[in-house]
Amino acid sequence: MRDNGGLRVSLDLARRWQDLGARVRFLVLENVEPGGVPVLAPDPRLDTRWGSAQVRRFRDAAPRIVAATVRHARRADVVVSGSEVGYGVLIGWAAARLTGTPFVLLVQSSLPQAVAAWTPARLRPLLTAVHRRVDAAICVSPGLVDDVREVGLPAERIHAVDLGLDVEAVLARTAAAGGPVRSSSGRLRLVAAGRLAEQKGFDVLLDALARVVAGGGDVELVLVGSGPLEADLRAQADRLGIADRVEFAGHVADAQPLIAGADLFVLSSRYEGLGLVVLEALVHGRPVVATDCPTGPRYVLRDGEFGDLVPTEDPQALAEAVLAFVRDPEPLRRKAAGGPARARDFDRAGAALASAKVLAELIG
Structure with missing residues (x-):
């Protein structure tokens, strides 16, 4: 598999x-x-x-x-x-x-x-x-x-x-697990989820995170998932000086509480079929920044109506989108307010x- x-x-x-x-x-x-x-x-x-x-x-x-x-x-x-x-x-x-x-x-x-x-x-x-x-x-x-x-x-x-997704089942599982898991550090929490593999573009995300921190963004990142690139990504975080800002959560039985607790959900993929994790973020009404990769995120977010889209392989564009949220989260939060209803379209x-x-x- x-x-x-x-x-x-x-x-x-x-x-x-x-x-x-x-x-x-x-x-x-x-x-x-x-x-x-x-x-x-x-x-x-x-x-x-x-x-x-x-x-x-x-x-x-x-x-x-x-x-x-x-x-x-x-x-x-x-x-x-x-x-x-x-x-x-x-x-x-x-x-x-x-x-x-x-x-x-x-x-x-x-x-x-x-x-x-x-x-x-x-x-x-x-x-x-x-x-x-x-x-x-x-x-x-x-x-x-x-x-x-x-x-x-x-x-x-x-x-x-x-x-x-089965929206009601996702919400019920999250509630049964104790609800959203939020940051305890006082920083804005970014969450990304997926296999730690080339497809997911987490190397681009780490590069973008370093730029966000350098730009004054007081953020942290939780990476949910395991995979063959974990050692490489950890080493990259060390090189970029952001290891203390990145939590490698590993494989978890149910990522919904972590996704529900995100201040911002980020998808950095190079390609997706649909992007179910974006739908999961919408279920919880979380603001989303996603790469405009083939083929799903633009479709799920309806051309940016329910979240922001940035080019693939562009850490600067991704960093600018995150910094824009850090400086003024309300525009993206307004988009996210329609997320649960959009998730029910699927x-x-x-x-x-x-x-x-x-x-x-x-x-x-």
């Missing part, structure tokens, strides 16, 4: 399809992060199967995983890949073709960026060939449709759903129903 956020989306859709009356089997091909940390614990509400009986790296269990995928595909009416990249797509597509089962791709990120970031160069042509041959692609936001069309998949096989139950109809049509 390449992204915990993408895994959560796939799991939620699987549960909702099951609630709609489908028989769902959730097959996990790889369940370990670097360092041996399991990504997913068994979910008693879902028929979860493992490609390998033990938690291990993919390369150590590949033969068993391939055999298990073919076996499960033979018993399925449709095979859905929860990611658009990785060995799982190739194995799932091959198993579906071998068994004559329709194969569906859930597209959660911009295809060109995701393929370049997560796929070895030798496999990219093969992966692109699979992308143009799937029976259907379900995009989690309309902005992803053009990417899928450009790889050569016929337009009639491409579908878009507005993936969202209905996860509706997305599950729309995607389930696509699967039902394939099954016939």
Whole structure:
């Protein structure tokens, strides 16, 4: 699994399809992060199967995983890949073709960026060939449709759903956890969340934070998440002289209290499929500054109506947006006041129903 956020989306859709009356089997091909940390614990509400009986790296269990995928595909009416990249797509597509089962791709990120970031160069042509041959692609936001069309998949096989959040459930979980976690230092608290990987642009964010501090901004940053770049980001914070302003919160079971307690939520990504963390910030009415990256933030924030947008790869622009908030937070707070209502425009139950109809049509 390449992204915990993408895994959560796939799991939620699987549960909702099951609630709609489908028989769902959730097959996990790889369940370990670097360092041996399991990504997913068994979910008693879902028929979860493992490609390998033990938690291990993919390369150590590949033969068993391939055999298990073919076996499960033979018993399925449709095979859905929860990611658009990785060995799982190739194995799932091959198993579906071998068994004559329709194969569906859930597209959660911009295809060109995701393929370049997560796929070895030798496999990219093969992966692109699979992308143009799937029976259907379900995009989690309309902005992803053009990417899928450009790889050569016929337009009639491409579908878009507005993936969202269960707003009431998010608010209830936050309340049950004790409510928002706010700064105790007296500084304005910036919160960013995501895997500590190249996609999320946290290196740009740290550079911007140093500029904010140099410009007189009395701020701190909480980075929520874990990932392969943590050591590099810690070293960067040290070099920039802002280590005392940055808290690496690591992986947390539920980031909602931290997001709800932010004075300002910042998204610094280089690309996103939708940007669910931006929606989570809107649920809590938090001011947002986000990079105008492909493809989700501009769509979620409705061209800047509900938060500020800045160019990608531009730490100075990001710093200026944060400093503007520090000096006068009211304009962005007024935008954030409409955030909860905007978040409700994205209905996860509706997305599950729309995607389930696509699967039902394939099954016939």
